Amino acid sequence: MPSPTRQVFFLSNGTAITAETLGLSLLAQFPDHKFQTRTIPFIDTLEKVHAVAEEINHSINGANQLPIVICTMGDDDLMKIVNQTKALVIDPFGDILPRLEKVLAAQHHQPGQSHRTVNLSLYESRIDAIDYAMQHDDGGKTQNYDEADIILVGVSRSGKTPSCLYLALQFGIKAANYPITEEDMDFEQLPKPLRPFKDRLYGLTTNLNRLVNIRQERRPDSRYSSSEQCRYELRAVEDMYLRHNIPYINTSEMSVEEISARIIRDNDLHRSDLT
Amino acid sequence: MPSPTRQVFFLSNGTAITAETLGLSLLAQFPDHKFQTRTIPFIDTLEKVHAVAEEINHSINGANQLPIVICTMGDDDLMKIVNQTKALVIDPFGDILPRLEKVLAAQHHQPGQSHRTVNLSLYESRIDAIDYAMQHDDGGKTQNYDEADIILVGVSRSGKTPSCLYLALQFGIKAANYPITEEDMDFEQLPKPLRPFKDRLYGLTTNLNRLVNIRQERRPDSRYSSSEQCRYELRAVEDMYLRHNIPYINTSEMSVEEISARIIRDNDLHRSDLT
Numbered sequence: 080m081p082s083p084t085r086q087v088f089f090l091s092n093g094t095a096i097t098a099e100t101l102g103l104s105l106l107a108q109f110p111d112h113k114f115q116t117r118t119i120p121f122i123d124t125l126e127k128v129h130a131v132a133e134e135i136n137h138s139i140n141g142a143n144q145l146p147i148v149i150c151t152m153g154d155d156d157l158m159k160i161v162n163q164t165k166a167l168v169i170d171p172f173g174d175i176l177p178r179l180e181k182v183l184a185a186q187h188h189q190p191g192q193s194h195r196t197v198n199l200s201l202y203e204s205r206i207d208a209i210d211y212a213m214q215h216d217d218g219g220k221t222q223n224y225d226e227a228d229i230i231l232v233g234v235s236r237s238g239k240t241p242s243c244l245y246l247a248l249q250f251g252i253k254a255a256n257y258p259i260t261e262e263d264m265d266f267e268q269l270p271k272p273l274r275p276f277k278d279r280l281y282g283l284t285t286n287l288n289r290l291v292n293i294r295q296e297r298r299p300d301s302r303y304s305s306s307e308q309c310r311y312e313l314r315a316v317e318d319m320y321l322r323h324n325i326p327y328i329n330t331s332e333m334s335v336e337e338i339s340a341r342i343i344r345d346n347d348l349h350r351s352d353l354t
Numbered sequence: 355m356p357s358p359t360r361q362v363f364f365l366s367n368g369t370a371i372t373a374e375t376l377g378l379s380l381l382a383q384f385p386d387h388k389f390q391t392r393t394i395p396f397i398d399t400l401e402k403v404h405a406v407a408e409e410i411n412h413s414i415n416g417a418n419q420l421p422i423v424i425c426t427m428g429d430d431d432l433m434k435i436v437n438q439t440k441a442l443v444i445d446p447f448g449d450i451l452p453r454l455e456k457v458l459a460a461q462h463h464q465p466g467q468s469h470r471t472v473n474l475s476l477y478e479s480r481i482d483a484i485d486y487a488m489q490h491d492d493g494g495k496t497q498n499y500d501e502a503d504i505i506l507v508g509v510s511r512s513g514k515t516p517s518c519l520y521l522a523l524q525f526g527i528k529a530a531n532y533p534i535t536e537e538d539m540d541f542e543q544l545p546k547p548l549r550p551f552k553d554r555l556y557g558l559t560t561n562l563n564r565l566v567n568i569r570q571e572r573r574p575d576s577r578y579s580s581s582e583q584c585r586y587e588l589r590a591v592e593d594m595y596l597r598h599n600i601p602y603i604n605t606s607e608m609s610v611e612e613i614s615a616r617i618i619r620d621n622d623l624h625r626s627d628l629t
Contacts, residue, residue, distance in 0.1 A: 085458070094615040097379040104372040104426065105450060108462035116628045120615045145457055151379065167457045175380060175444055182420055182442045183360070187383035202609070203571065209516050216488070241484050244519050248610065296478065334477070335523065340369040340395045353391045 084113040086138040086146040090131060090161060092154055095120035101171060102149035114147075128157045135164040201251065204351040208247035208254075215255035216240055221272035224255060228348055230276055231256040233283035234312040235303075236293045238330040238338060242283070245339045251351030252343070264315035269323055281342055282320040282327030284313060289331040359388040361413040361421040365406060365436060367429055370395035376446060377424035389422075403432045410439040476526065479626040483522035483529075490530035491515055496547035499530060503623055505551055506531040508558035509587045510578075511568045513605040513613060517558070520614045526626030527618070539590035544598055556617055557595040557602030559588060564606040 087106065089099040099118050106114050122128050138146045146166040152158040153172060162168050176187050214220050215227065217240065224230060229246070231239045231254060239256035246252040263270045273280060287310055294304035302308050320327045326345055330338050343350065362381065364374040374393050381389050397403050413421045421441040427433045428447060437443050451462050489495050490502065492515065499505060504521070506514045506529060514531035521527040538545045548555060562585055569579035577583050595602040601620055605613050618625065 094609075094611050096611055096615070097375050100372050100375040101446060105447070105454060108428070108447075108451060109454070109458055109460055112458055112460065118625075118628065120619060147454070147457065153383070167453065169450055169453065171376060171446055171450070172380070172383075174449055175446070176383060178442065178444065179380060179384070179422070182422065183384055183387055185384055185387065203568075205610070206516060206568075209519065213488075213491070213515065240488065241481060241523065244484065245523055248516065248520055248523065293478075293481075334369075335480070336369050336371055340371070344395060350393075353393065 083144065084115045085144055087114045087116045088131075088135060088138075088146060088148045088150075088166070089116065089118040090122055090148060090150040090152060091120055092123040092152050092157060093120065095151070097171075098149045098151040101151075102169075105149070105169075122152065122157065123154075125157070125160070128152075128160045132160050132164050135161075135166050139165060201351060204251040205248060208251045208351075209244070211253040211255070212243040212247040216243065218257045218272075221255075221257070224272065224276045224279070226253060227255040227276070227279055228253045229281055229342060229346055230254070230273065230279045231281055231283060231342075232259055232273065232316075232325070233285075234259055234290070234309075234316050236290060236297065237283040237285045238333075238335070239283055241335045242330075242338045242342065245335045246342065246348075249339065249352065250343065250348075252348055254342075259312075259316050259319065261312070264312070264319070267322070269319070277323065277325075280323075280325045281346060282316070282325045283330050283338070284317055284320070284327055285329060286331040287313060358419065359390050360419055362389045362391045363406075363410060363413075363421060363423045363425075363441070364391065364393040365397055365423060365425040365427060366395055367398040367427050367432060368395065370426070372446075373424045373426040376426075377444075380424070380444075397427065397432065398429075400432070400435070403427075403435045407435050407439045410436075410441050414440060476627060479526040480523060483526045483626075484519070486528040486530070487518040487522040491518065493532045493547075496530075496532070499547065499551045499554070501528060502530040502551070502554055503528045504556055504617060504621055505529070505548065505554045506556055506558060506617075507534055507548065507591075507600070508560075509534055509565070509584075509591050511565060511572065512558040512560045513608075513610070514558055516610045517605075517613045517617065520610045521617065521623075524614065524627065525618065525623075527623055529617075534587075534591050534594065536587070539587070539594070542597070544594070552598065552600075555598075555600045556621060557591070557600045558605050558613070559592055559595070559602055560604060561606040562588060 089095050089102045091098050095118050119131055122131055135146055135148060148166045148168045150161050150168060150170055151172050152161060180187060231242055233239050235258055243254040243256050246254040257273060290309045291304060291306055298304050328341055364370050364377045366373050370393050394406055397406055410421055410423060423441045423443045425436050425443060425445055426447050427436060455462060506517060508514050510533055518529040518531050521529040532548060565584045566579060566581055573579050603616055
């Protein structure tokens with residue numbers, strides 16, 4: 080018997096990114112269950128928390144199932160009201176902060192401030208990296224590759240652009256990307272703009288079916304999205320990676336987060352977002 | 355006496371995004387302490403976990419301070435080895451999953467899979483949103499605004515591009531952005547491409563000093579980055595928001611995450627990433 084859909088709330092007096100990230104990871108451990116999730120950020124007054132508490136209590140569904148609440152509310156008074164709801168309330172800060180306080184021999188302050196711009200130079204390095212990714216997307220401005228932390232290569236629609244943007248936004252990493260087109264595939268040598276930067280290249284590839292599907296969305300029934308063309312391009316680009324010893328990954332089963340984490344690890348890239 | 359720098363590890367057999375997000379939020383509660391953080395993803399074999407455990411044990415510094423480990427390792431055998439290190443080990447999955455299992459009356463499976471592409475249509479909506487944001491950045495392709503979920507407006511360097519990209523990457527929201535330039539400020543009316551879409555407009559503004567600093571980075575000692583020009587533009591754009599009843603926020607103290615969370619809340623935008 081399939082379970083009915085369970086209501087889940089991610090709450091915080093800040094952006095609720097932490098509550099939601101942790102919450103979605105936890106829910107992913109129960110793939111046979113259906114969840115209806117709702118993220119409510121910036122619950123920073125008694126009035127707002129009472130309104131949310133009422134909503135939680137009203138969300139108990141016909142099957143009489145407890146809603147689940149994952150809440151990183153920092154303020155104790157606000158948290159108390161969430162704890163009084165008829166829900167399974169998970170409060171990771173409440174569980175963990177006392178243990179950290181003991182080890183650090185310190186009281187905590189300033190809850191809910193975790194995603195604010197504290198460090199201006201960090202903020203600027205992210206913005207610089209975004210500018211760089213935008214200008215060096217899809218083979219643009221190849222003359223500035225000496226500034227790149229990494230240059231992603233691959234055929235059209237293999238995941239280069241989202242990966243570059245994610246690396247920039249999340250980690251302040253300057254990532255360029257260069258599309259390998261049919262003209263580049265006819266030669267033994269690497270495309271000219273890439274040759275001086277061989278040590279910064281990282282290849283993406285994907286599965287044939289996945290590439291055909293994605294290209295069909297973009298240009299249905301074209302040569303570009305045909306199986307023959309996609310097969311040819313994927314073989315040629317993988318041959319190029321092997322011939323020139325370019326490390327590469329198959330992105331077809333990966334999220335943008337996972338692709339980016341692997342690129343950072345495989346290339347030992349410096350993240351400007353961490354202390 | 356300032357505390358010495360404390361070593362902190364974020365570990366996972368997956369991307370480690372959850373461990374790191376939660377961990378950074380926790381550390382932000384102790385602003386007087388210095389932390390040296392290290393994220394190690396994809397620890398998915400006994401060999402790898404033993405190598406990491408050794409590194410943790412060797413990181414105990416001269417002040418004899420325990421390192422802190424925040425670990426969302428799903429696999430019990432791997433977690434056991436992390437738990438045996440000489441560190442304060444925080445295991446949020448271990449703390450919380452048993453409580454969820456009880457409420458859901460189910461065993462959990464598939465740990466560490468939380469940031470994989472499970473849902474192909476969700477992945478595609480993110481990719482579509484990224485394509486949209488790239489094409490509709492900085493006033494590009496204004497004829498397609500009927501497809502936008504939101505159109506951000508503001509002066510140059512007020513945070514439009516990073517916010518649009520973040521909304522697309524994280525939430526699959528189609529966000530365009532339109533720069534308000536000097537020519538647009540001379541008129542009583544909204545810029546022509548925006549007029550039919552007044553209900554989708556959202557304004558960004560910022561503080562004078564912040565804008566001057568950011569523009570100085572880009573074009574030092576220019577009219578563009580002068581105090582006079584920045585002051586004029588900010589006043590004109592805020593007048594425009596008020597005159598046309600466009601909701602707006604001041605982004606100068608906000609991270610991209612916070613700006614995006616506010617845009618979603620204030621406009622009740624539909625996120626395609628959640629269940």
